[in-house]
Amino acid sequence: MTKKISVLVGSLRKGSFNRMLAKTLIHEAPEAMTFDFVEIGDLPLYNPDLDDEGTAPEAWTVFRKAISASDGVMFVTPEYNRGLPAAIKNALDVGSRPYGESVWAGKPALVVSGSMGGVGGFGANHHLRQSLVFLDMPVLQQPEAYIGGFHTMFDDDGTMTNDDTRKFLGTIMTAYAAWVSTITG
Numbered sequence: 001m002t003k004k005i006s007v008l009v010g011s012l013r014k015g016s017f018n019r020m021l022a023k024t025l026i027h028e029a030p031e032a033m034t035f036d037f038v039e040i041g042d043l044p045l046y047n048p049d050l051d052d053e054g055t056a057p058e059a060w061t062v063f064r065k066a067i068s069a070s071d072g073v074m075f076v077t078p079e080y081n082r083g084l085p086a087a088i089k090n091a092l093d094v095g096s097r098p099y100g101e102s103v104w105a106g107k108p109a110l111v112v113s114g115s116m117g118g119v120g121g122f123g124a125n126h127h128l129r130q131s132l133v134f135l136d137m138p139v140l141q142q143p144e145a146y147i148g149g150f151h152t153m154f155d156d157d158g159t160m161t162n163d164d165t166r167k168f169l170g171t172i173m174t175a176y177a178a179w180v181s182t183i184t185g
């Protein structure tokens, strides 16, 4: 059965290399998966009072429904100051509440980090994994994906020009597809 995957990109930048990376990952994915970018840039900062008072912003509700309706979640993110970007953390927080109604639990996840630097966003990748453990998301362990120097890998149209990396991204997506099937049946 076709699996529906939500894609969250940690960069809000128009020319984001992480978004190009996400599109390449999707391009290299097996056919048994469909992908929807779920935008996180306009989610108001999480404030529990709004849930408690029944005044949750519409954007939170739409976001929670989108994640709930998916079979898995793919995170593609830059590293900001050796951690994960605030936009992703806010999205995690919004989806985790109201208490007992988290939309994340049990959804198989993929974490890919990308950076201009050689370390490939390792800090952000594992910072994100720390929250995903608590949110009870089974995260693909191998292959790990820290894509360094990614600003040299795309042409002006956002097409991946590095064949070795493109093949590696295909390997990741094949492993993720198998992981999603293992978890969701």
Ligand SMILES: Cc1cc2nc3c(=O)[nH]c(=O)nc-3n(C[C@H](O)[C@H](O)[C@H](O)COP(=O)(O)O)c2cc1C
Residues within 6 Å of the ligand: 011, 012, 013, 015, 016, 017, 018, 019, 078, 079, 080, 081, 082, 083, 114, 115, 116, 117, 119, 120, 121
């Ligand atoms: C606020 C900020 C903090 C950053 N911190 C890091 C960092 O800790 N490690 C790193 O490798 N790159 C860091 N960068 C550089 C990003 O890797 C680079 O801007 C990258 O292109 C961001 O991804 P994007 O192209 O998808 O926006 C930082 C960039 C910004 C804007």
